[in-house]
Amino acid sequence: MKHFLFLLVIAASLASCTHDSFKIEGRLTHVDASRVRVLFQGDSGLVDESVNLDKDGAFSYEGSASQPAIVSVLDASGYHVGMVVAVNGDHLKIEGNASRELQVKIKGNRLNEDWQLFKDEHASFYTDPNPSRLNAAIEKYVKEHPADMLSTVLLMVDYSDYSDRAKVNKMLKSIEAKARPASLTRALLDNPQARKAEVLPRLMTLTLAKPGGTFEEVKLTDRVTLITLWAQPQSNPRALSQQLQGVLDATHGAVHLIDVLTESDTVRWSGTIAGCPGQHYWAPAGPVEQGIQLIGPTSLPWYAVADSSGLVTYSGPNLTLATQAAQACFAHH
Numbered sequence: 001m002k003h004f005l006f007l008l009v010i011a012a013s014l015a016s017c018t019h020d021s022f023k024i025e026g027r028l029t030h031v032d033a034s035r036v037r038v039l040f041q042g043d044s045g046l047v048d049e050s051v052n053l054d055k056d057g058a059f060s061y062e063g064s065a066s067q068p069a070i071v072s073v074l075d076a077s078g079y080h081v082g083m084v085v086a087v088n089g090d091h092l093k094i095e096g097n098a099s100r101e102l103q104v105k106i107k108g109n110r111l112n113e114d115w116q117l118f119k120d121e122h123a124s125f126y127t128d129p130n131p132s133r134l135n136a137a138i139e140k141y142v143k144e145h146p147a148d149m150l151s152t153v154l155l156m157v158d159y160s161d162y163s164d165r166a167k168v169n170k171m172l173k174s175i176e177a178k179a180r181p182a183s184l185t186r187a188l189l190d191n192p193q194a195r196k197a198e199v200l201p202r203l204m205t206l207t208l209a210k211p212g213g214t215f216e217e218v219k220l221t222d223r224v225t226l227i228t229l230w231a232q233p234q235s236n237p238r239a240l241s242q243q244l245q246g247v248l249d250a251t252h253g254a255v256h257l258i259d260v261l262t263e264s265d266t267v268r269w270s271g272t273i274a275g276c277p278g279q280h281y282w283a284p285a286g287p288v289e290q291g292i293q294l295i296g297p298t299s300l301p302w303y304a305v306a307d308s309s310g311l312v313t314y315s316g317p318n319l320t321l322a323t324q325a326a327q328a329c330f331a332h333h
Helices: 110-121 123-127 132-144 149-158 165-174 182-189 237-250 266-273 319-331
Strands: 022-029 035-042 045-052 058-063 069-074 080-086 091-097 104-107 205-209 215-219 225-230 256-261 279-282 302-306 312-316
Touching: 022 035, 022 069, 022 080, 035 058, 045 058, 080 091, 080 104, 104 110, 110 123, 110 149, 123 132, 132 149, 132 165, 149 165, 149 182, 205 256, 205 279, 215 279, 225 237, 225 319, 237 256, 237 319, 302 319, 312 319
Parallel strands: 022 091, 225 256, 256 279
Antiparallel strands: 022 058, 035 045, 035 069, 069 080, 091 104, 205 215, 225 302, 302 312
């Protein structure tokens, strides 16, 4: 896969863990600093914590998630060391060379080992700049294993072709209900625009990478925010820039523009965004990044508008509707 690295685990309960927490134990080599970061969407919001490593690169982390949650482990530079899906009662282990994705191994239960085996058997697909072979292998696995939660994991994390919303939704719904927990699949099965107002998502912050690899927690509750999500750099940045500039002009610059790239080609991206308005970030976990997941993208490009309270008032693929929503929010700001 083209992203820096997606390793993900769903672990079963072990007797050594309590039922109100999960545990991740790790031993990593080639780590730039003496700590790693752990990020996930917990029951009460985004959890972002630093964990110290000992001189041998070992660490231990305990967190709480009553429903399966995607947990990202990152090094000090913001690169993914691994991703796991954990729920209270799980006991997971992550070991290996933090600078090389496929050399980091996850242990914890049969599902972890099956997923690791899938990655090992398709290692060349994960490193191929063209994701078509990996996508095809995942589609085949989902079709042949509808009762296996690994189908959900692969489709939500390692799959990258979200251009056909109906196709992706059909694949997800072909997986048996017990094998696709809602806390993992809501990013693709839900459409925030269609929800009732009282259950629309509310985004306080987004944790995103800036050019150069450092992370920033972007506050969304001080003004109206227009978020653009891209699977690859925009082929016509001038047209996009003009439309976004129109939003700025209509709102006297009060709308906060955030451009988010969801793939790893940041060199090409730097050329694309040159001269474009707004702030530019990179979401290395793609459409399932912890905060972006709540927006519910089902294809890319995708746009979302949040008002000054963080309430998402529009989420969808239509930039014109998004700009209208941003201007409407501004009028009531």
